Amino acid sequence: MTDPIRVSEIFGPTIQGEGALIGQPTVFVRTGGCDYRCSWCDSLHAVDADYRHTWAPMQPGTVLAEVARLSGDRPILVTLSGGNPAIQPLGPLIEMGRAQGYRFAMETQGSVARDWFAELDMLVLSPKPPSSGMAVDWAAFEACIAAAGGAQTVLKIVIFDEADYLWAREVAARYPTLPVYLQPGNHTPPPPGDDAASVDQAGVDARMRWLVERVVADGWFAATVLPQLHVTLWGNRRGV
Ligand SMILES: C[S@@+](CC[C@H](N)C(=O)[O-])C[C@H]1O[C@@H](n2cnc3c(N)ncnc32)[C@H](O)[C@@H]1O
Numbered sequence: 001m002t003d004p005i006r007v008s009e010i011f012g013p014t015i016q017g018e019g020a021l022i023g024q025p026t027v028f029v030r031t032g033g034c035d036y037r038c039s040w041c042d043s044l045h046a047v048d049a050d051y052r053h054t055w056a057p058m059q060p061g062t063v064l065a066e067v068a069r070l071s072g073d074r075p076i077l078v079t080l081s082g083g084n085p086a087i088q089p090l091g092p093l094i095e096m097g098r099a100q101g102y103r104f105a106m107e108t109q110g111s112v113a114r115d116w117f118a119e120l121d122m123l124v125l126s127p128k129p130p131s132s133g134m135a136v137d138w139a140a141f142e143a144c145i146a147a148a149g150g151a152q153t154v155l156k157i158v159i160f161d162e163a164d165y166l167w168a169r170e171v172a173a174r175y176p177t178l179p180v181y182l183q184p185g186n187h188t189p190p191p192p193g194d195d196a197a198s199v200d201q202a203g204v205d206a207r208m209r210w211l212v213e214r215v216v217a218d219g220w221f222a223a224t225v226l227p228q229l230h231v232t233l234w235g236n237r238r239g240v
């Protein structure tokens, strides 16, 4: 037995709705618990201590068996998210899954580095802009980049306003070798227990248009601007 992983939910296959792997079929493993508390977090059921009783301790083999059940026993891209998946013991799961042909991508804010990041197929680092209310520990963030080693690493930054945009430009300039993805924030975290959370889609669309115009006017041609496709399609629901 290895250390259990605290799992909030395992769902899919669906498509990756955000960033570099947008559109790719994937199963999500969402871990419970986060060292941050972003003002606009859209996954509070995996962050808020009120939901702790819903986070099941699972062995890596049990997690992989559930992924395999969902994918019909066919190796698929597994996306590790949370909460902050970096605070969970995910190394053995990644090792076991890769031996069976699964690929792994992980979403994390970059506050905790682990040596097993190097075993990922993609590390998505999402440092938090001013609107989140969080302060980035840049030493920890750079430790994450270093830990990834040869694993493909990208930046994905959520933008709500001009201050976030200017911050994202600075961050991207600091890490010129990392591809950067910008996504407009959605302002409507689901209320507790609400599975069919509606999103202010008009607001998200307006922010997306503003972000595209801002990037183009600025001549920031290395940036990729993408909406959260799953939010557009299904709203801020769980399990999609
Ligand atoms: C829920 S987080 C979990 C992984 C990790 N804690 C992180 O923040 O990267 C997954 C992704 O959703 C983004 N996100 C969270 N709330 C959002 C919101 N309200 N609008 C747009 N993106 C959001 C995060 O920035 C991150 O890129």
Ligand SMILES: Nc1nc2[nH]cc(C(=O)O)c2c(=O)[nH]1
Residues within 6 Å of the ligand: 014, 015, 016, 017, 018, 028, 043, 081, 082, 107, 230, 240
């Ligand atoms: N389809 C889909 N794509 C996503 N990309 C990042 C997600 C996340 O919450 O980490 C997410 C999610 O929850 N669903």
Ligand code: SF4
Residues within 6 Å of the ligand: 034, 035, 036, 037, 038, 041, 042, 043, 044, 047, 082, 083, 084, 109
């Ligand atoms: S770091 Fe990620 S999971 Fe944690 S509160 Fe922020 S957006 Fe939510």
Ligand SMILES: [Mg+2]
Residues within 6 Å of the ligand: 042, 043
């Ligand atoms: Mg999400």
